Amino acid sequence: MYRGDGENTEGGGSAGLTCCSYNQDCTSLAIGTKIGYKLFSLGSVEQLDLVHENNEIPDVYIVERLFSSSLVVVVGHIKPRQMNIYHFKKGTEICNYSYSSNILSVRLNRQRLIVCLEESIYIHNIKDMKLLKTLIEIPPNLTGLCALSFNHSNSYLAYPGSCDVGEIVVYDANSLKSVCVIPAHDSLLAAFTFNSMGSKLASASEKGTVIRVFSIPEGQKLYEFRRGMKRYVNISSLVFSMDSQFLCASSNTETVHIFKLEQVADSRMDDPPTWTGYMGKMFMAATNYLPTQVSDMMNQDRAFANVRLNLSGQRNVCTLSTIQKLPRLLVASSDGHLYIYNLDPQDGGECVLIKRHSLFESKSEENKENDLGSPLPQSYAATVAKLSAVPSASTVPGYSEDGGALRGEVIPEHEFATGPVCLDDENEFPPNTFNDVTWKIHIVLWRSMTCFAILQVPYCL
Structure with a gap:
């Protein structure tokens, strides 16, 4: 947010x-x-x-x-x-x-409502707003950084576990028990988020150069992505796509990065015996003999797709969504606009801006021109887009809390x-x-x- x-x-x-x-x-x-x-x-x-x-x-x-x-x-x-x-x-x-x-922040799903203060976190049962638990022995959290899995069957809660390093505490807000502690980064945390099923947790530190993805509830590292090496940035938005195939990160810079969650290394081992394939195997094998910091950097994956915003110094929050049956990147900016981009799920690359809406005007901005004075371009995905109704959310039955609440x-x-x-x-x-x-x-x-x-x-x- x-x-x-x-x-x-x-x-x-x-x-x-x-x-x-x-x-x-x-x-x-x-x-x-x-x-x-x-x-x-x-x-x-x-x-x-x-x-x-x-x-x-x-x-x-x-x-x-x-x-x-x-x-x-x-x-x-x-x-x-x-x-x-x-x-x-x-x-x-x-x-x-x-x-x-x-x-400082509020998170909610169909079972729990989380209220985060600087030195405490309140867990409410959203059905009757009963206070179930107060987490008070937590490190000071000046920005209210926390995440809640919106899959109500687990309701995992994540919050910083240290004031010195990027440690993440994962807590089960349904059973009201600690799950695991993840040593995610050497520096302090800037952002973290769960995927739709609550089975993965992505995190970024204040340096903003590396993004890691961990399995939940085990806390094992699954992926590591490098956002950049030239400069430290402040990552303000980190979000999975609903199918957990993509991970989007935006910061205080003009570039939004989209990473694809796939095991590139495994596919290389199955490639046909070519000279480039052979050299790739040699390269991967050589990393086993290098210092851990060097080998980790060589194994990090780069962005699958990206967007260079026509904005400078603006704060924004991004999400990945399927609208009219096609994957889209949405960027809500502090300049008062919502930008919609097409994402090519096969080839990635530069995402194409297809629409800009004002968040303050009653009507959307039709036929707006970009900064170059030409109509907004359309990618291949835009040519196959067909209007369709968004499916309604599934009905979720009521839930009876079976213990753990305060008297x-x-x-x-x-x-x-x-x-x-x-x-x-x-x-x-x-x-x-x-x-x-x-x-x-x-x-x-x-x-x-x-x-x-x-x-x-x-x-x-």
């Missing part, structure tokens, strides 16, 4: 882009502004549909949507210690939580829902089978004195 200072208002007037994030399956984009927040649907290349707009919460710096549901989490600079959860379709607040210090429930489960809750259907979450007129308010003060909650729940007469 990109978080900015809101100073750059180019293209956004007085609104000012303060943050932006994609939902878990990359079908929606949420942005925060100086005057509120907006939610967009990403189902089409040609059109950017505004799903919801709220101008009542000033200076939003965190906004997260749960898949395609109507649940959205918002935090603003006016009350940086308070998290508000809304049902935006109904225009109602579900609950709000206050904490002992500023909220003292916020809301009895029978009062929160009368049956399975479908968290990706905006018509069903939160449950709408209650009387919307009468409300019952629960106030709970945790024994730890670190947070309190005020929840408003429809009460069935």
